[in-house]
Amino acid sequence: MDAREADYAHFVRTRTHALLRSAYLLTGDQHLAEDLVQEALARTHRSWQRLERTENAEAYARKVMYHAQVSFWRRPKVAEVLPADFEPDTRPGADDHADAAVERLVLRRALLTLSPKQRAVIVLRFFEDHTEAEAAQLMGVSVSTVKTQTARALDRLRSLLPDLSMLTEVPEAGR
Amino acid sequence: MTSxxxxxxxxxxxxxxxxxxxxMYERAINRSRRIGRREAAVGTGAAMAVLVVLASGLWQMPRSKHENIPVATGSRAAGSATPSASVSPAGAGASPTGSPGDLAGAPVPTQRPQGKPPKQPKTAKPKSRTLSDLPGHVFYRERDSDPDVVRMSPGQGSAEVVLANAPSSVGISPDGYRIAYVSDGKLLVNESGGESKQVATDVVAADQAPVWSPEGSRLLVATSAPGVLDLESGAITPLPDGLASGQHFRWSGDGSTLVYATSYCGLKVADGDAGTSTSVPVLGDKQPQDNPDGLAACKPTSVDATGRRVTVPLQTTGQSTTGTDTADAVVDTATGDLEVLPVAGTVVGAVFDPDGNLLVRTEHDGKRLLSLFDSSNTLRVQAKEPPSVRGLDLLAYTR
Known part of the structure; x- marks a missing residue:
């Protein structure tokens, strides 16, 4: 393995999990997330010679992911959540664990009801903490699109998750 | 708001x-190599296409337009519109494929047709034009929501309804004598029009028609996840975890490979029991530069003997999967390229049998033809389809 390949291997092994975390929020599924990240990493490998620094590589990989999300990921995901997933764990002492699991499932389901573009802006703005301008650049859309999509996405999430408080407090819904 | x-x-x-x-290192590297190979193949294909266009021009020069024999007998003058219709519905450009003997292993990629005039495919010459020389059974289905399934047996000169008002998608056994289908969650097998026998419960056929293994002793079905039912023992073995999210699985004729669709209308090829799979390039690809025509395949319908080629209803990214059960394109699973079929007219059905023979149904000048290519791509039979099945969709072809 030459030095360039070694650099790429290091990049992949150190940054894959971070990319997978974002991809999971975009797709709601481990396998779909891996597919998305695989594509992004492969594209990055094709362009590796042009990318001088690892930070550039990660930005490039994320750009591939978000462009894909906005341009293609249009079909609704099927079988996101099984009803049984909402059954609370009744073992003694398991309440905290069960509550956290239900919170995650409720949020995941709410995210999957958003449009791909809305989901992308939510992840970019509130998970990766990008500015509107950075989000627009990563998605390849205008800043005003980011603004309107963010507003719509938040409205939708508020309607699905009243006051968003259930995300951090004991969830009444879903029980 | 901030809180x-x-x-x-x-x-x-x-x-x-x-x-x-x-x-993800190995996966990313493998995918990157496939992208590289495809880019190289597209470049080579384009160069070949240019050479072929030049060569065909030279060949045509000394000839006059005296060859005007219909369908599958040879070339017409360049510029004739007829053969250009013999490609997939996506409008991909056709390429000459030469005589039948030249066909094996030489499918010309049909990608990136923009800006180029469609090239003329030579139609292959069949060994026989008699329908009764077509071996095996051809299955059709009506187009309504609870379709009758019809079996045509050209050798016996018969066509009969073998399952009336099918309540679900169906699977035809490799010998052509058994049909598996799902009714109210029950998996039923009907043999030669007799009474249907229940072989499993809690089966759903929406994203997975029952699919027979090549030797006919097992059925791949979806319960809560896709699994393989052993008909003798009744046991269902789930597919490996890595394949659990797949849908519309189809077996290759040698049983070594499964081809299936992803939820985003791409195709994947899985090797045996390993549970690992590789993506077929292009189809369902999210990047416009790699998939400029936005091609997608939501339902593989049949696989050749080895898993090298698969038939699909060709779709575009973002399309729904409904109403598209009849394949009209053949995809090379290694490159994602569409194969040009050396037949005249529009392809309205294409399906492999377990031995790797490809049955193609075409419409040309108002006539429906069936063409059977063997596994080495030689056109064995090409014959007019009986009018009795005209309004039906091609479903399967068996021994």
């Missing part, structure tokens, strides 16, 4: 923790 945003941030980070780490 709301903070809560959302915290919850997103919590949810993202669900994503498990994975070593």
């Amino acid at each position: 709301e945003h903070d809560r959302l941030r915290a919850s997103l980070h919590d949810l993202a923790d669900v994503a498990e780490p994975a070593d």
Whole structure:
């Protein structure tokens, strides 16, 4: 393995999990997330010679992911959540664990009801903490699109998750 | 508002923790190589196409337009519109494929047709034009929601309804004598028009028609996840975890390979029991530069003997999967390229049998033809389809 390949291997092994975390929020599924990240990493490998620094590589990989999300990921995901997933764990002492699991499932389901573009802006703005301008650049859309999509996405999430408080407090819904 | 945003941030980070780490290095490198190979293949294909266009021009020069024999007998003058219709519905450009003997292993990629005039495919010459020389059974289905399934047996000169008002998608056994289907969650097998026998319960056929293994002793079905039913023991063995999210699985004729669709209308090829799979390039690809025509395949319908080629209803990204059960394109699973079929007219059906023979149904000048290519791509039979099945869709071809 030459030095360039070694650099790429290091990049992949150190940054894959971070990319997978974002991809999971975009797709709601481990396998779909891996597919998305695989594509992004492969594209990055094709362009590796042009990318001088690892930070550039990660930005490039994320750009591939978000462009894909906005341009293609249009079909609704099927079988996101099984009803049984909402059954609370009744073992003694398991309440905290069960509550956290239900919170995650409720949020995941709410995210999957958003449009791909809305989901992308939510992840970019509130998970990766990008500015509107950075989000627009990563998605390849205008800043005003980011603004309107963010507003719509938040409205939708508020309607699905009243006051968003259930995300951090004991969830009444879903029980 | 800010506290709301903070809560959302915290919850997103919590949810993202669900994503498990994975070593993606090998997968990324393999995918990158496939992209590279495809780019090289497209370049080579374009160069070949240019050479072929030049060569065909030279060949045509000394000839006059005296060859005007209909369908599958040879070339017409360049510029004739007829053969250009013999490609997939996506309008991909056709390429000459030469005489039948030249066909094996030399499918010309049909990608990237923009800006180029469609090239003329030579139609192959059949060994026989008699329908009764077509071996095996051809299955059709009506187009309504509870279709009759019809079996035509050219050798016996018969066509009969073998399952009336099928309540679900159906699977035809490799010998052509058994049909598996799902009714109210019950998996039923009907043999030669007799009484249907229940072989499993809690089966859903929406995203997975029952599919027979090549030797006919097992059925791949979907319960809560896709699994393989052993008909003798009644036991269902789930597919490996890595394949659990796949749909519309189809077996290759040698049983070594499964081809299936992803939820985003791409295709994947899985090797045996390993549970690992590789993506077929182009189809369902999200990048416009790699998939300029936005091609997608939501339902593979049949696979050749080895898993090298698969028939699909060709779709575009973002299309729904409904109403598209009849394949009209043949895809090379290694490159994602569409194969040009050396037949005249529009392809309205294409399906492999377990031995790797390809049956192609075409419409040309108002006539429906069936063409049977063997596994080495030689056109064995080409004959007019009986009018009795005209209004039906091609479903399967068996021994």
